[in-house]
Amino acid sequence: MIKGQVISGRFGEIIVRQKSDSELELGELLVADSNNGKILLQVFDLIYGSQISQQNLELISGMKLEEGNNLEFMEPHLRNYKLALLKNLITINANNAISSKNLPNFFSEVREVTKEDLGFLTKPTSPLLIGNLRSGTKDMNFPVYLPGDKVFSHHILITGTTGKGKSVLMSNLIWDTVDKEYCALLVLDPHDEYYGRNKIGLKDHPTKKVVYYSTQNVPTGERTLKINLKEVKPEHLSFMEFSPPQNQAMNAYHRKFKKEWIESVILEKPLNVEFNEATLAVMKRRLMFLLDLDFDDNQLFCNGIFDIKAGETTIPDICSELEKGGTVIIDTSNFSGQAELLIGSLVASEILRRYKRHKIQGTLKDKPVVSVVLEEAPRVLGKEVLEKGSNVFSTIAREGRKFKVGLVAITQLPSLIPRVILANMNTKIILGTEMNSERQAIIESAAQDLSADGRAIASLDKGEAIVSSNFARFALPVHIPFFDEEVKKLVKEKGFKQSFEGVKLG
Ligand SMILES: Nc1ncnc2c1ncn2[C@@H]1O[C@H](COP(=O)(O)OP(=O)(O)OP(=O)(O)O)[C@@H](O)[C@H]1O
Ligand SMILES: [Mg+2]
Known part of the structure; x- marks a missing residue:
């Protein structure tokens, strides 16, 4: 479907006139054909245009507002219109994607993107499903994968204002990796929200492979957390x-x-x-x-x-589980933040030690990448904390990738994390962020140039994200599926009924 026509502008700021019967949105993906192939474009701003001078427009509206004169425009769809500012994302040439270096042809038409245009977004080895490609607010029902082994070892930052869906996204990522051998996750869960004691959660994964440690009312079959002094x-x-x-x-x-x-x-x-x-x-x-x-x-x-007595094998047990590619969730909701970080620190130090040894012995290539999931990451990666000395998490952020140990840092306040560390987090999943200072911190350290996307990031709704990654060809707009709904759907489709015993599905 034709949505508009290129009329002027410059590289990175192509001006398109919107066709009167279509509606362009911020973040929408469009395709223009050029001599070098198809150019994938994205709307980053919208403005009005008119053939009638500003003065005359003001006069006409005055007559309508003040005197009730209902003047009609002649051929209104030709005289008044909307303009969209577009930036190049990538050039597609027969399913090969290359960096965009040229403008679409002058006066060329831009059309809606279709799934056929996206053949270059292939499924990598060790695929990590992030969500579906999104064009503006529209879910394109086209899954977006990143190379999970690289993405996890080079650290992920998940950021967004409270309530925008960071935990829902994280649940999806954990779910996707539970049965994958290439990676292991250690999840420190201060809100006890991932396992899903009383709601849908990771316990419902059909493989039943999630290992859960808790301190109170430990569900049958799961483990009590005790650590030896x-x-x-x-x-x-x-x-x-x-x-x-x-x-x-x-x-x-x-x-x-x-x-x-x-x-x-x-x-x-x-x-x-x-x-x-x-x-x-x-x-x-x-x-x-x-x-x-x-x-x-x-x-x-x-x-x-x-x-003093119990818990001698807890840390080695957790590490062995991780070395096998397992998923370990530790419910830390019952103790202080510092105790939570101490446990994280104990496991992370031990796994880093083991992986350093694997590297020396040449056995690291057979091991899964281990990633530590941290909520409210500035508690250990914040500027203030790090000024007083480094810790195992900052060590992982700086050099963990050499040993296949990574971090997934979740925060609403990325600006509290020093720039060197932000820049080291090679994949950023950005959810709606209204605060300008927070957006700035992400934009300045993103893998792609997001300088024109401030408005788009501010207006992201729940479940909408932009993924900027060294392992993606352009900043990918994605829609994050709603975890609870998806898992319920799976149950219906595949009949994972027995895994939901005791859970109300309505
Ligand atoms: N992808 C999504 N699709 C639909 N609804 C969503 C999605 N993500 C989040 N929501 C809705 O928003 C609510 C809050 O999401 P979530 O708990 O993930 O936010 P959060 O960013 O982790 O917040 P906080 O910073 O407080 O931890 C969810 O309970 C759900 O109702
Ligand atoms: Mg959360």
Whole structure:
């Protein structure tokens, strides 16, 4: 269907007159034919045009508004119209996509994009399904895949204002990877929303391969989270703000008492070096609070997930599951954010250690890429935190890709993350973002030039996204399927009935 005609402009700002009986939208995809093949274009702005001078238009509207004169335009569809500003996305030549370097022919018609035009968007090996291609608000029912192994090891940023669908998108991504061998996900879930205790969730995946750790009312067949205190080392606490003397004291305890260092801190066992009493007292208090420990009558009590006796194999178990390509969800909703990050830190450090060894031994190529999913990522990747020192998550962001370990950082506030780290997140899935400062942070660090897309990003609705990736030829507009609906549909179609026992599907 013809939607308009190229009338003027320049590269990156092609002006098209809209055909009066069609309607162009922000973000809409259009195709123009040129000597070099088809050019895929996208609308980034819309304005009015008229053959009648501004002064006359103002006069005519005044007569209508003030005096009730209902003057009619002669041939209104010819005289008044809408103009769209378009940018080149890519040139398509017989199913090959090449970077666009030329303008469509002058006066050429632009038409709606069709599935036939999109043959160049092929399914890569290790496909990761992101959603369907979207033209403006229209779902084109054409699945968009990215090369999952590369995308996960080079980090993903999922960003958008609250309620725009970050968690729904993440559920889709997890669902897609559960039965894939090329990747493993460790999901730290502070809202306990991914497993789906009382609603549809990852537990309903037909493969039943998701491993779930929780602390309270653990569903049958799933695991109780307990971690042995011996697993914790001072380095795992680097995401917390300890003063240099406190850090030195922790290291001194660790050197002297090895795996019993935390117990020794709490029981105030003497060190060979003298530390200020206040330093030791603050360190002890913070460790007790973080690890939920109590001390009474020269005895240590463990109230939370960290334990003196239990949980010795938890971290190795989780890591082995990940090395097999599994999906591990840890419900961290019941404890403090810092305890959640400590667990993440413990697992991430261990997996990074194992993968570094695999690299040296030459066995890394047989291992799945492991990705750590972090909600509210600025807690560990924020400028303020990182100014005080690096942590395992920032180490992964900087060098994890060499060892096939990646991050999926979810946040509403990407501007809090330093630019070097943002630039290292090679795939950004951008959901609706109204705040200009946040948009700017994403646009400045995106893989494609999104400088003209500020308005489009601000106006993205729930479930609409733009994917900018080093592994995509252009910034892909996508529609994210609604997880709950899709899973319900699957049940109906494929009869995964038994996996929904006890879940109300209406
Ligand atoms: N792709 C989608 N299609 C239809 N509705 C959606 C979609 N994504 C999200 N929604 C709706 O928006 C609601 C909020 O989505 P979600 O919880 O994913 O937002 P969020 O970005 O994670 O928010 P927060 O920042 O608060 O965590 C969902 O419960 C759902 O009703
Ligand atoms: Mg969310």
